[in-house]
Amino acid sequence: MRILIVEDDPVLRGVMQRSLADAGHRVDVAASVAEAHHFWCVQPFDAVLLDLNLPLDEADEGAGGAQLGSGLAVLRAARARGDRTPVLVLTARDRTHERIAGLDAGADDYLGKPYDLAEVEARLRALVRRSRGTQDRTAAGALVLDRHVRRFTLHGLPLDLPAREFEVLWELMTPPGRVVNKRTLSEKLSDFDETLGDNALEAFISRLRKKLAGSGAGIRTLRGLGYMLEAQAAPPADGMP
Template sequence: MRILLIEDDKVLQSVVQQSLTDKGHRVDVAGDLSAAKYMWHVQCYDAVLLDLNLPSSDSQTAVPANGLHLLQERRHKGDKTPVLVLTARNRTDERIAGLDAGADDYLGKPFDLAEVDARLRALVRRSQGEDSTTQLAHLVLDRKGRRVLVHDQPLNLPAREFEVLSELMSPPGRTLSKKELSDKLSDFDEALVDNALETFISRLRKKILNSGATIRTLRGLGYLMEEERP
C-alpha cells in the first residue's frame, strides 16, 4: 500500500514510518498543513493516517483543528481515500468530530504499531470490497496474515515482493501498468525505477512457477495475473 502519514511530531513520524515501511508499505510523510495539502492533491494514496492536531507552515498562528479542516476539505471534493485519524486517548469530542468529518476509523494515542498496520489494511480492504484472502489456481494470498501459500505450503516473500504480488492480485485478471505499480510502491521523493520493478516481477515468476498462476507481460500495457494456460 501507499500511505500518507500526516503527523507533526518528528519522533512519532519516524517510528510509524519505519514500522509501516518494514511491513512493505510505501510511506510519504507530511509534517504540516501545506505539505499535507500538496501531497494529498498530487498523489493518489491507498490510505491516509491523519493527526488532527496539525500545525500550519503559514505565518499565521497554528490552529489545533487543521487536520480536521483538511479532512473536511478532501471529503467535500469527493475524495474517498480511507482515513485513519489519530486522537488523544481521552478526547471523545475529537474522535466524534473526526468521524463526522468523514474519517473511516480512529486510533487513540498512545497506540500499538501493529494495530496501525492492521487497521489501515482493514480500511483499504473495506473500501475496495476485497476479502483478506485471494486465490488464483493453487496460489493463495492472505493479506491479513501477510503470507502466501502454494499448494498449501508457505512461500516466504520479502516485503516488497509481497506488496507487488498483492497489487497484482487485487484482483487477479486486472492489467496494471508499470506506472501504476511504481506509484503504489514508491516513496514521494524516490520512484521505483522500471529495472527494479522488472526484477521483482522476474523473482515472483520463478517463485510461483508451480502454482498454476502466472504473471503475463502485456507489451505497452503492463502486467496481468492469471491462471496458466494449458
C-alpha cells in the same frame, strides 16, 4: 501497502513510521498541513493515518495552509477532489467532538491516543480490505496471500520474495482479477527521491511470472491498461482432449 502518516509530534511520527516500515509497508510522513496536502495530491496511497490537530507555520501559510487550516481541512479537501483513500483519524480519547468531526468530514475510522501499534496496523488492513472488497486470505490457483501475517504460499509452501517483488505481487493480489495501472503500480513502489522506471517494473513482473509458472496463477499484460493477476485453467491431463 503504501501509507501516509500525518502527525506533527516527531516522537509519535517516528515510532509509527518505524513500526509500519518494519511490518513491510512503504511509509511517507508529513508533519504539517502543507506537507500533508502536497503529498496526498501528488502520490497515491493505500491508506492515510491523520492527526487532526496540525499546527500552522509560515511554510503552511505560504503554501495555502491558511485556507486549509487543519488536518480536518486536509481531509475535506481530499474528499472534495474525489479521493477515496481510506483514512484512519488519530484523536485524543476524550475529544468526542473531534471523532465526530473527522467521521463527518469523510474519515473511515478513528483511533484514540494513546494507541497500540498492532491495532493501528490491524485497522489499516481492515480499511483497505473494505475499500477493495478483499479478505485477509486470498487465493489464485495454488498461490495464497495471508495479509494478516504478510505471507505468500505456493502449493502450500512459503514463497520467499525480495521486497520489491513482494510489493508488486501484493498489489496484484489486492484483489486478484483487478487491472493495476502500470503508472499507479510504479508510483506506489517509488520513493519521493527515487522513481521506479518501466524497465525495472517489467523486470519484477518477468521474475514473478517465472516463479508462478505451473501454479495456476498468472500475470497478464493488458496493453495500454496495466497488469492483472488471475487464476488460470489447468492444462488438460495427458491423453485427454
